[in-house]
Amino acid sequence: MRVAISADDSNGLSSVVSPHFGRGPYCAFVDVEGREVGQVNVVENPYYGHHQPGQVPGFIESQGANVMLTGGMGRRAIGFFEEYGIEAVTGAAGTVRHVLELYLGGALQGAAPCRESVVHGQDEIPPEGEYEEDAAGRLREEIQMLQQQLAEASERLDRLAAD
Numbered sequence: 001m002r003v004a005i006s007a008d009d010s011n012g013l014s015s016v017v018s019p020h021f022g023r024g025p026y027c028a029f030v031d032v033e034g035r036e037v038g039q040v041n042v043v044e045n046p047y048y049g050h051h052q053p054g055q056v057p058g059f060i061e062s063q064g065a066n067v068m069l070t071g072g073m074g075r076r077a078i079g080f081f082e083e084y085g086i087e088a089v090t091g092a093a094g095t096v097r098h099v100l101e102l103y104l105g106g107a108l109q110g111a112a113p114c115r116e117s118v119v120h121g122q123d124e125i126p127p128e129g130e131y132e133e134d135a136a137g138r139l140r141e142e143i144q145m146l147q148q149q150l151a152e153a154s155e156r157l158d159r160l161a162a163d
Contacts, residue, residue, distance in 0.1 A: 003030045003103070004065035005096045010042045013097040019071035020114065022047070022056045028096045029063055035104050054080050061086060069099050072114030
């Protein structure tokens with residue numbers, strides 16, 4: 001099985017997972033046999049910065065991926081991955097190694113459209129500048145996603161403590 005993971009840097013298994021798959025500058029491709037990690041190859045996202053709908057899922061498919069792990073993606077991207085027969089999984093955060101372990105252990109599953117996708121309905125291409133395209137905007141988006149993940153983790157911790 002080949003797992004693709006959006007990444008903010010090119011540090012292999014230590015790379016930080018990108019909060020949005022299409023806007024991550026890199027993608028880590030990890031070959032997995034059972035739960036054993038094989039070859040890890042990090043490549044530049046050829047559509048980083050600007051891409052049209054379907055280009056990044058097409059690139060991921062061309063690399064032979066069976067699974068796409070990322071922080072978030074839009075509704076249309078999830079649909080493209082379904083058409084390619086690639087399992088899309090959102091909600092990933094941390095390092096490539098960490099999210100891969102979560103996925104292989106069954107703790108990271110399913111894909112839900114990111115907030116932007118829900119707000120815009122994803123029926124048409126958003127107007128120019130609608131999505132954050134600069135580094136500061138992407139960092140703000142990542143902070144929002146991390147705050148949401150922290151709130152969810154705190155809620156789970158509170159439920160565990162109450163049991």
